Amino acid sequence: DIQMTQSPSSLSASVGDRVTITCRASQSISNYLNWYQQKPGKAPKLLIYAASSLQSGVPSRFSGSGSGTDFTLTISSLQPEDFATYSCQQSYTLPQTFGQGTKVEIK
Amino acid sequence: QVQLQESGPGLVKPSETLSLTCTVSGGSISGYYWSWIRQPPGKGLEWIGNIHYSGSTNYNPSLKSRVTVSIDTSKNQFSLNLSSVTAADMAVYYCARRGSGASHNWFDPWGQGTLVTVSS
Numbered sequence: 115d116i117q118m119t120q121s122p123s124s125l126s127a128s129v130g131d132r133v134t135i136t137c138r139a140s141q142s143i144s145n146y147l148n149w150y151q152q153k154p155g156k157a158p159k160l161l162i163y164a165a166s167s168l169q170s171g172v173p174s175r176f177s178g179s180g181s182g183t184d185f186t187l188t189i190s191s192l193q194p195e196d197f198a199t200y201s202c203q204q205s206y207t208l209p210q211t212f213g214q215g216t217k218v219e220i221k
Numbered sequence: 222q223v224q225l226q227e228s229g230p231g232l233v234k235p236s237e238t239l240s241l242t243c244t245v246s247g248g249s250i251s252g253y254y255w256s257w258i259r260q261p262p263g264k265g266l267e268w269i270g271n272i273h274y275s276g277s278t279n280y281n282p283s284l285k286s287r288v289t290v291s292i293d294t295s296k297n298q299f300s301l302n303l304s305s306v307t308a309a310d311m312a313v314y315y316c317a318r319r320g321s322g323a324s325h326n327w328f329d330p331w332g333q334g335t336l337v338t339v340s341s
Contacts, residue, residue: 115282148327150328156333157317157334158266159329159331160320160328160330163325163327164325169329201265201266203266203328205326205327208281209282209283210268212265212266212268213265214264215265
């Protein structure tokens with residue numbers, strides 16, 4: 115299985131901060147990488163697919179980049195509604211696997 | 222828009238079979254792959270398996286010996302059976318549609334999730 119490792123596992127940030135979350139795959143996955151946002155008690159919500167494509171309806175402050183084994187999710191200006199857990203997921207091969215999540219907390 | 226809703230027992234005894242159903246509304250189940258994903262309390266997400274509307278399936282090898290996913294297109298539903306459950310199977314179980322485009326795929330939308338507790 116392809117292992118997905120996210121860093122950091124948690125971070126504290128203030129409204130308006132630029133936030134960057136990293137996801138590393140245990141082998142090359144080209145750009146077969148998706149990002150999800152999950153709020154407590156809620157289902158994950160797709161933010162980014164194919165490493166850098168913004169899902170319809172997702173604010174433009176979210177962006178994704180990367181290819182191969184290293185990927186980044188960036189929130190350009192953190193908003194109050196962005197405090198949540200973010201997870202990456204590879205769709206390169208089965209079984210599809212997720213990172214362990216990065217919790218973004220209020221500073 | 223398409224909505225998914227999981228249903229089934231919230232409590233299952235050890236060694237018994239966990240059975241959940243996902244009902245799809247607002248759109249047809251045809252033309253897509255449909256997935257089950259779970260999340261143990263405080264842990265990350267784990268893909269369980271996919272089913273195509275034609276009935277073809279893919280399962281996570283770590284669960285393959287215990288998992289069956291089926292589909293009923295007439296009812297716009299698909300189902301999960303997980304046999305011989307243990308405490309390690311306690312999790313929130315989600316159903317989701319597997320969207321796709323240009324060789325990529327992703328999970329969207331998701332059901333709200335249902336917590337399944339394993340206890341005697």
